[in-house]
Amino acid sequence: MKPKIHPKYYDNATITCACGNVFKVGSTVEKIEIEICSACHPFYTGKKKLVDSAGQVDRFQKKMEMAKKMQAEKEAKEKAKKSKAKKSSKKSTKKTTSSKTATPSKETKKQTKK
Numbered sequence: 339m340k341p342k343i344h345p346k347y348y349d350n351a352t353i354t355c356a357c358g359n360v361f362k363v364g365s366t367v368e369k370i371e372i373e374i375c376s377a378c379h380p381f382y383t384g385k386k387k388l389v390d391s392a393g394q395v396d397r398f399q400k401k402m403e404m405a406k407k408m409q410a411e412k413e414a415k416e417k418a419k420k421s422k423a424k425k426s427s428k429k430s431t432k433k434t435t436s437s438k439t440a441t442p443s444k445e446t447k448k449q450t451k452k
Contacts (some may be wrong), residue, residue: 351365
């Protein structure tokens with residue numbers, strides 16, 4: 339081996355898992371921190387556990403909640419539009435019938451003057 343080109347090797351490097359499990363191994367890094375190990379991984383333990391790295395599941399759930407809220411708001415707006423349209427159509431039919439009886443057209447006024 340050539341001298342001064344290889345990294346320092348630690349015989350008793352420690353690997354610490356988020357669950358609290360600690361391993362002693364040989365490595366070029368003295369301390370290593372990991373999120374999941376064989377003691378807590380669902381494949382090895384047989385327990386169903388949600389493995390979430392960097393909050394991906396939380397972000398997904400927030401997006402789903404926002405999508406549901408937006409959908410509910412959209413439906414509420416559509417209902418409001420439909421109810422307004424129904425009310426305005428009822429009013430417009432009332433106005434047209436009353437306006438025909440109340441005011442005579444220009445042609446009828448001309449005929450009455452002659």
